[in-house]
Amino acid sequence: MENASTRWLDPQEQQAWRSYVRAVRLVDEVLRRGLEEHELSHPEYEILVRLSEAPGRALRMSELADEVVNSRSRLTHTVNRLERAGWVARRPCPQDGRGVECLLTDAGFTTLEAAAHTHVRGVREVLIDPLTRAEFLALGESLTKVANRIDPAGRCAV
Amino acid sequence: MENASTRWLDPQEQQAWRSYVRAVRLVDEVLRRGLEEHELSHPEYEILVRLSEAPGRALRMSELADEVVNSRSRLTHTVNRLERAGWVARRPCPQDGRGVECLLTDAGFTTLEAAAHTHVRGVREVLIDPLTRAEFLALGESLTKVANRIDPAGRCAV
DNA sequence: GCATCCTGGTTGAGAGTTCAATTGTTTGGC
DNA sequence: GCCAAACAATTGAACTCTCAACCAGGATGC
Numbered sequence: 001m002e003n004a005s006t007r008w009l010d011p012q013e014q015q016a017w018r019s020y021v022r023a024v025r026l027v028d029e030v031l032r033r034g035l036e037e038h039e040l041s042h043p044e045y046e047i048l049v050r051l052s053e054a055p056g057r058a059l060r061m062s063e064l065a066d067e068v069v070n071s072r073s074r075l076t077h078t079v080n081r082l083e084r085a086g087w088v089a090r091r092p093c094p095q096d097g098r099g100v101e102c103l104l105t106d107a108g109f110t111t112l113e114a115a116a117h118t119h120v121r122g123v124r125e126v127l128i129d130p131l132t133r134a135e136f137l138a139l140g141e142s143l144t145k146v147a148n149r150i151d152p153a154g155r156c157a158v
Numbered sequence: 159m160e161n162a163s164t165r166w167l168d169p170q171e172q173q174a175w176r177s178y179v180r181a182v183r184l185v186d187e188v189l190r191r192g193l194e195e196h197e198l199s200h201p202e203y204e205i206l207v208r209l210s211e212a213p214g215r216a217l218r219m220s221e222l223a224d225e226v227v228n229s230r231s232r233l234t235h236t237v238n239r240l241e242r243a244g245w246v247a248r249r250p251c252p253q254d255g256r257g258v259e260c261l262l263t264d265a266g267f268t269t270l271e272a273a274a275h276t277h278v279r280g281v282r283e284v285l286i287d288p289l290t291r292a293e294f295l296a297l298g299e300s301l302t303k304v305a306n307r308i309d310p311a312g313r314c315a316v
Numbered sequence: 317g318c319a320t321c322c323t324g325g326t327t328g329a330g331a332g333t334t335c336a337a338t339t340g341t342t343t344g345g346c
Numbered sequence: 347g348c349c350a351a352a353c354a355a356t357t358g359a360a361c362t363c364t365c366a367a368c369c370a371g372g373a374t375g376c
Contacts, residue, residue: 006275016298023301024182025227026308069183076326098324098371117164130307131300139300140174142293143181149288150184234356256341256354
């Protein structure tokens with residue numbers, strides 16, 4: 001499985017990689033703390049965002065799972081929590097008896113609106129403001145390439 | 159707490175931010191799968207790396223926590239697992255009766271050597287190869303800025 | 317019509333993480 | 347020397363995530 005021919009990272013690559021790991025961890029932490037005052041985790045927040053953008057504010061479980069890059073099982077658990085909180089509701093899918101649609105409630109929308117302010121402010125503060133616009137957009141483009149290499153179809157259920 | 163003056167992300171920023179989230183999630187997933195064949199999680203792997211680089215292959219718990227950007231408590235739990243596996247050992251810190259030193263064992267070093275091949279290959283595959291060298295290094299520099307903005311001292315116990 | 321397979325979604329157990337509370341040590345004022 | 351405050355690390359409970367097993371409902375072959 002492993003052989004001696006692995007090409008190690010040179011010092012610059014090493015440094016870049018460590019910054020990646022460190023930044024990702026710190027950014028996550030900041031955003032988590034921002035959302036917790038709205039009783040939302042980051043994964044939960046993303047689900048609400050996707051639902052709010054969907055036609056009729058509803059999506060099938062599997063579509064939703066792909067959009068937020070979650071496993072089916074993880075989505076089920078997370079949606080359970082959101083449903084318990086009253087921010088989301090489930091209903092059977094009319095076209096497909098196996099399917100389940102997930103629907104953003106009005107309460108969910110209200111929560112989302114409130115949380116979005118905090119969240120966007122956090123994103124600006126940690127990721128956008130420290131960089132020039134060009135740097136930030138370049139970052140985005142690089143990461144688009146990275147994501148597309150791993151999951152070209154754009155719909156990965158992990 | 160929230161007011162109406164929040165500046166929302168424009169479409170390009172939006173796109174960049176979503177790529178960030180998506181890429182980070184996908185990269186994490188790939189690396190996790192790479193390490194699992196060595197029975198290591200990514201946080202565990204990082205701990206072994208830091209120990210292997212430290213003088214005498216040992217660090218105090220709090221230093222280690224800062225290096226890998228973990229909370230104290232999380233580090234304790236993770237080190238418990240590593241200790242149970244025999245890859246790490248604890249000993250009291252001679253200078254400070256409160257302190258505990260964490261030490262990489264020979265078995266731990268061997269495991270680390272094996273896992274490093276898989277891991278570095280994974281990092282290359284998902285993060286380095288899809289980009290030009292300049293792009294990758296620019297990514298690293300941007301993320302260094304991001305990390306330093308959040309945690310200027312470079313020693314954040316989260 | 318029914319046996320088989322595939323897909324959408326859920327469940328439960330086990331592992332990992334967070335938070336608040338706890339134990340034990342050192343430090344600093346007096 | 348003593349007491350309070352600060353610090354290092356650990357603990358346990360509650361919660362989240364992963365994986366593998368499961369239970370439908372649809373599609374396919376005959």
